Amino acid sequence: MNPITLFLVILLVALGVAAEPLIGRLGPIPFFVAAVLLGLSLKMARVWERFVILRAGRFMGVRGPGLFWIIPIWDQVTQVIDQRIQTTAFNAEQALTRDTVPVNVDAIVFWRVRDSEKAALEITDFRQAIDRVCQTSLRETIGGSMLTQLLSERRAADEQIRVEIASKIANWGVEVMSVEIRDVAIPVALQDAMSRQAQAERERQARVILGAAEAEVAARFVEAANTYGDNPMAFQLRAMNIIYETTKERGVTILMPTSMVDAMNPTVALALAGQAPKPPAATASAVPATPRAGRASTPRKPQ
DSSP: OOHHHHHHHHHHHHHHHHHHHHHOTTTHHHHHHHHHHHHHHEEEEOTTEEEEEEETTEEEEEEOSEEEEOOTTTEEEEEEEEOSOEEEEEEEEEEEOTTOOEEEEEEEEEEEESOHHHHHHSOSOHHHHHHHHHHHHHHHHHHTSOHHHHHHOHHHHHHHHHHHHHHHHGGGTEEEEEEEEEEEEOOHHHHHHHHHHHHHHHHHHHHHHHHHHHHHHHHHHHHHHHHHHHOHHHHHHHHHHHHHHHTTSTTOOOOOOHHHHHHTSHHHHHHHTTOOOOOOOOOOOOOOOOOOOSOOOOOOOOO
């Protein structure tokens, strides 16, 4: 009994008790009868409630929110429907995915009643039915999905389950707001295997990146070699810069091959590059011939 009806019933009973000395013993009876009828007739529905009324076994209508009257005994409130958003938690244990991996999945569905008449007349217990439909829809979705899809494409799986549930309970006057998968548990052995696979994949990516870097560095070296080959002076300056950078630290002893020292000589560097300067032209000068040193020749005697 709602507070307003209870207050009016108490008021009628108090009036009947107060009227007994004035009217007599039979005076309070009408007040008591009115109080009983008022308690059975006046109903109040809150803003989120809907009362489904049957009159003589037939559907009379849906009442609420606010105060309304019914005929006692003739009318019957068969069900009170809560139209607020409600939640139902459900799960699937040891459900096999499409790649035959057993998983345990926990999910939750948000739903609300849109049509109170259908929710009361089309099904016996729509709350229990929603729970059963959610479990079967979850298992169907798991059976049609790969494990990687459940783990990586969680939002797509949520939407697929929501559509499945909504299509099955649409005739019950219930609307599915959303479905959220809370947890996907896989066997421990499979977790270890997936961890090793992920580690191997990361190592492969690291090797690919390292190889690409090596190829880029080699290409840069080729460009530098071409530049130094066309300009030996640039190569000499680079070698000198390397030596300078190396000798920055104190107490460092550097052993240099003689070929490297020769390469720092401009004349030798140009000669190695095929660009050695031509020797100066010889100038003619009158130089008297000098006799060659050796044994003195003696004239041969005639025989």
